[in-house]
Amino acid sequence: MNWTLEVVLVPVTDMDRSKEFYADKVGFTVDLDTEVAPGIRIIQLTPPGSRCSIALEHGMPPAPGTRQMAPGMLQGVQLCVTDIEAARKELTERGVEVSPVRHVGEKGWEDGKGDTWNSFLTFTDPDGNGWVVQEAPSELSER
Template sequence: MNWTLEVVPVPVTDLDRSKEFYADRVGFTVDLDDEVAPGVRIIQLTPPGSRCSIAMLQGMPAAPGTKVMAPGTLQGLQLCVTDIEAARAKLAGRGVEVSPVRHLGEAGWADGKGGTWNSFLTFEDPDGNGWVVQEAPSELSER
């Protein structure tokens, strides 16, 4: 049996503002924007080339045994790209405040690209949810 990660909830305060950020600025595809039950709205978006989506929810009660995350508390969700500099340019060109490309060196984080698997950038959504973008080898995208 396969266990696939398909949807990650992202806690936000304003669905429309967040939809605009993720769709128009970050470039995710809007898969769903619907009131699925009275008072329950779900917006689901997917990064280009990904099978895993994010979902922003309004009016959805927590599942039994879980807690609802506060907006801005999701940190470290990671996206992978094959060209970190192109990804940074695209995000910055769309108005996203994005960090410089950094790598982990002997003395900690340093500006510039590192070796394979060692180039990163970060950005936050309007609520402060933090994202990490990592450069992955291009041969992995062909799997």
């Protein structure tokens, strides 16, 4: 049996502002924007090339046995790209504030690219949810 990660819930305060951020600035595709029941709206967006989407929700009760996260509490969700500098340039050109490209070195985080799997940048959405972008070898994009 396969277990696939398909959707990550992102807690936000303003659905329209967040939709604009993720679609227009980060470049995710809007798959769905609908009211599934009175007062319950779901916006689903997918990063280019990904099978996993994010969902922004308003009015949805938490799933049984879970708790609702406050906006800004989601931290460290990681996206992978094959060219970290191109990703940084694209995000910057779209108006996203991003960190410099960094890697983990002898003294912790250091500026500049590292070896394979060791180049990262970070950004946050308007609510403070924090994202990590990691450069991954291009041969993995074919899996």
